[in-house]
Amino acid sequence: MQRIEEKHLLVTRWTHWVNFPVLFLMIWSGLQIYWANDVYRVGALHFFPQWVYSLLHLDHSLAQGMAIHFFLAWIFVINGILYAAFTMISGQWRQLVPDRKSLVQAIKVTLYDLGLSKEMPPQGKYNGAQKIAYTSIAVMGAGSAVTGLAIYRPIQLSWMTSLLGGYPAARTEHFLLTMAFLGFFVIHIAQVVRAGYNNFRSMVSGIELKKEEAADV
C-alpha cells in the first residue's frame, strides 16, 4: 500500500522551473560578455578555450550578451525574491536551512553517495547535504544579483562596489559565483538522475508516493 505525500508547494515548483532557463540564459549571455575580456586563468590556462566560445556561440556577441543579460536579470531577481519571500512566509525555510547536525550528516551523505560508506544517513525532506546545497544556492543567487549590480552601475552604486572590494574585484566575484553555479548544476543533475523518477516527478506534480511502512522515518 502506498500513500501520497505533499512535497513541493506550487510556488516552490514554479520559481524553480522559471529559474532553470533564466539562469541558464544568464550564464550563457554572461559568458558572451566575459568573452570580450576573458582574463581569468587557472594556473596558466584560460578558463575557457576558444573552441568552447565558438561552439556555444559565445564569441563576438558582447552587445547582444549585454542586452539579454540586463533583460533577464529582472526576471532572475523578481523570481528569486518571490522564492525567498514564499519560503520564509510559508515556513518552508525550517526544512531548508541547515542546523547543527547538517554538516556531519552532509559528510555521511557524501561518503554514502560516493560508495565509500554503506550506512545511509536518515533522510528528512532534505538531508544535510541538500540543506547546505539548497541554502547556499539561494545565497549565491543573491550574491550574483549584488555583485552584478555593483559592476552594472559602479558609479551610481559605488558604495556597493566599494564594499565588494572595488570594480575589478566585484567582477571577479561575479564570475566565480557563476562558476560555482555551473558546479552546482553538474552535481544537481547527477543527483536528480540518481534519485530517480519518483523524486523528479515530485518537482512537477508536487507529490511523492511513499510506502506506508516508511511513514515514520
Place this chain on the structure above:
Amino acid sequence: MSKRTPEQEMAVRTRRGFLALGLGAAAGIAGWELLRHGAEEDGLAAGFRRVQAFNERVTSGTLFRAGHLAPGFPVSRAEAPRANGDEGLTDDVEDDDWRLELTRYHESQAGSKLEMSDIRKLPKAEHVTEFKCIEGWSTVVHWGGARLADFTAAFAAGSERAQYVGLRTPNGEYYAGVDTPSALHPQTLLAYEMNGEPLSDEHGAPLRLVIPVKYGIKNLKRIGALTYTDMRPADYWAERGYDYYAGL
C-alpha cells in the same frame, strides 16, 4: 477528498503538472523568440531596445545623482589605458590647425570655432579615476582638463537646457551622444592631459572627452565638433547594437 487511489491521484497530479510545465515552456519559448527575432533597430532586436530604454529610465531617473562621484585613487596608481580603437583618429591633426566647432542649443550650425588656448583659459580640473571599457577591463588614469560644465557656462550659456550633447571627431568617422546630466557631471572633462603629459595622438590629442559615468565608448577622442541638441545625436556603437545610454 475524492475516492482516487494514491496511484490515481499521482497520475492526475503528474499529468496536470507536466501539462502546466509544457504550457509554461511553450509560452516562454514563444515570448523569447518574439523578443529575439523582432524587427531590428541598429543591429539589436526592437524588444531589447525597449528594455534598454526602460533600464535607462530606471538609472537616470532613480539612481543618477550629479553628486555620485566616481571613486578617486592615489596618483601613484595611475597607468596608461589600452588605446582601444582608432576610429576617427586616422588623419593627423596638428594642434595649431585644430578647431572645436561649437553648435549651441538652437543654433543650426557651428556658431563658434574655438582653439586650444580658449579651452586652457578655463579652470583646470584633475581626477584619478577608473576608466572602464565596455569589454570589461578597467584602468586607473590621471586626467587633466576643463570641466564640460565650466566650458558650457563659459562658451554656451543656456545650452544646459538641451537634452543631449553630441560629439564627433574632425573627420566625422567616430561620433557619440551623451545625455546632458551625464555631460554636466562634475567629473566630465574636456581633457588635454593624461597622467601628467599632454594627450598623445592615440589617446585623442589635442582634446578628448573623459566621462567617468559612462563606458569608454562615450569617452570620444580628438573632439572636432560639439553640439547641444534635443535630437538624440548619432552614436557609433549604439548603431552597432550597443546600449545608447552606456551609463555606469
